[in-house]
Amino acid sequence: MNNQVVATQSGLVRGSSAQGARRWLGIPYAQAARFTAPVAAPTWADVRDATVPGPQCPQMYGNAAKRARIAQPDFSEDCLTVNIYAPDDLGEDERLPVYVWIHGGAFVAGSGNSYDGSQLARDGRIIVVTINYRVGVLGFVNLGATLKSADIPSNLGLRDQIFALTWVRTNIAAFGGDPDRVTIGGQSAGSMSVSLLLHIPAARPLFQQAIMQSGAVSLIHSQAKSEAIGRQYAAALGAGGRDLGALQALNLHALFEAQAAVGAANPGTIPASPWLDGDLVPGTLAAIQEAQAAPVPLLAGATRDEVRLFELMPGDILPTSWSALETLLRGQLGVEQAQAILATYPRTKAGRRALASDLTFVMPTRHFADRHAAHSPTWFYRFDYAHPIAGATHGLDLTLTWPMHGLRAALARGGRMTGQRAALGQRMTRHIAHFVRHGGPEEDWPAYDAAQGQVKIFNLVDRVEARPDADRWRAWAGQDVGVGLVA
Known part of the structure; x- marks a missing residue:
């Protein structure tokens, strides 16, 4: 294999080498007009430059000043690209796990684009692929049902993910x-996406293993809630939201101002989220709970103080x-069951944070692992290493x-990068790479099941604990706490 120029089905791409890894960035895997399903990217005749990332998908987050981000030059609706990383010493006929x-x-x-896979590819000796998919109002709002239009497919962001996996295959x-x-993997909304892909028949032939970090089926909307939120978008957009043609003609700012308005009207609720459409995704939470997910090895887990990050961010995100x-x-569990859960948490700041973390991230991930372990190899972790401010x-x-870039990069810089902290990162990288290569972590991490509840606790000194907390x-x-946020 040439070190830089590679032939894809769409055309030749030229990459580069850095940090002991080869990289091909910004390769189109699909194209999609606004609010339409992804289709194959057009071919190209010349060698395409793949040395810099493609544009990010348009997005808006935070206050009015930050909403200006959608006008930045690195945002474009033509954003469906992949970034690929491989070890620099990859042999001509070598085929590594992905x-x-x-x-x-x-x-x-x-x-x-925010995730540089060079280190993981080099040290783990695997191929790493990161993908861009449509987010927010462009990817996860049920406008089709509101407009009574079959022209707008459901869950476009998930459809992008499946198309990317097809391109990879x-x-x-x-x-x-x-x-x-x-192996497919993700964190937070990415992990929730993985939990849905494990239940989508069209995705099952496209992967053999899965990693879920901090998230399962929890920030997902029911069909009814998705339609209610879609009506709020339609009201905010006015005549601009009356049909597909009008939506495609709108300025991006109008769409994201509508997203901001819907978010402000629903504090504590994500204003754009996958929903149980009964088409791509099973139609009810019960259908997901009762159906067996794809029978593949699963590595899953969460951090100890999940919600601390959101206390540092503007707005009532969760x-x-x-x-x-x-x-x-x-509202979701009834007074008696809710009181039984609430009584478990002390009425303190720490208790409130633990409850919010459990509700949103920890328990959905743990319940998913419980069900998955009944039929497939499963491993579970909790990350306890604490940032001096954010825990x-x-x-x-x-x-x-x-x-990392952005806020998480700032978190990473918090505290001194001691030898112990660096060693913790190396251990986690080894476990992830070992799972990708062999279908399980290294031997000092026992398999998880609902009865024994063996959990790997990652800290400066790791340990295994049966049913922590x-x-x-x-x-x-x-x-199943997903019901708390699905309604």
Whole structure:
């Protein structure tokens, strides 16, 4: 294989080498007009430059000043690209296992461009692929039902992810990857995407293993809720939202101002999220709970202090106050069951944070692992290493395995990079790479099942513990917390 020029089905791409890894960036895997399903990217005749990332998908996050981000030159609706990383010493006929990473960002933000896979590819000796997919109003709002229009497919962001996986299966061998040894992985909204892909029949032939970090079926909307939110978008857009043609003619700012308005009207609720459409995705939460996910090895886990990150961010992105948490639990589980759960948490700041973390990230991931372990090899972890300000917060585990940008990069810089902290990152990287290569982590991490509850605790000194926080786990038994946010 030439070190730089590779043939894809769409044309030749020229990459580069850096940090002991080859990289091909910004390769189109699809194209899509606004609010339409992805289709194959057009071919090109010349060698395409793949030395710089493609544009990020348009997105808006935060206050009015930050909403100006959608006008930046690195945002474009022509954003459906992949980035590929391989070890620099990859042999001509070598075929390595593949790790496809699905970024998080609450389904309204984020980019595969933010994750540099060079280190993981080099040290783990795997092929790493990061993808961009449509987010926010462009990817995860049910406008089709509101307009009574079959012209707008459901869950476009998920359809992008499946199209990217199809592209990987078709093209990755040219980059030194084995299309029959693909692991999908993600964190936060990316992990929730993985949990859905495990239940989507069209996606099942496209991967053989899965990694879920901090998220399962929890920030997902029911069909009814998706339609209610879609009506709010239609009201905010006025005549501009009356049909597909009008939506495609709108300025991006109008779409994202509508997203901001819907978000402001629904504090503690993500204004754009996958929904149970009964087409691509099963139509009810019960259907997901009762159906067996794809029978593949699964590595899953969460951080100890998930919601601390959201306390550092503007706005009510997730329910974190006592009143919001109590209202949500009582509305979804009933007063008696909600009280049993609430009684498990001390009425302190630490108790509130633990409840919010469990509701949103920890228990959905744990319940998913419980069900999955009944039929397929499963491993579970908890990340306890604490940042001096944010604790063991959401996404901090990523900073030790991926070079990061933005807020998480700032978190990564917090505290001194001691030898112990660096060694923790190396251990986590080894476990991930070992799982991608062999279908399981290294031997010092026992398999998980619902009865024994063996959990790997990552910290400066790792340990294995049976059912950590057992009282909280018992309180949530039989209560699949996804219902709390799906309604």
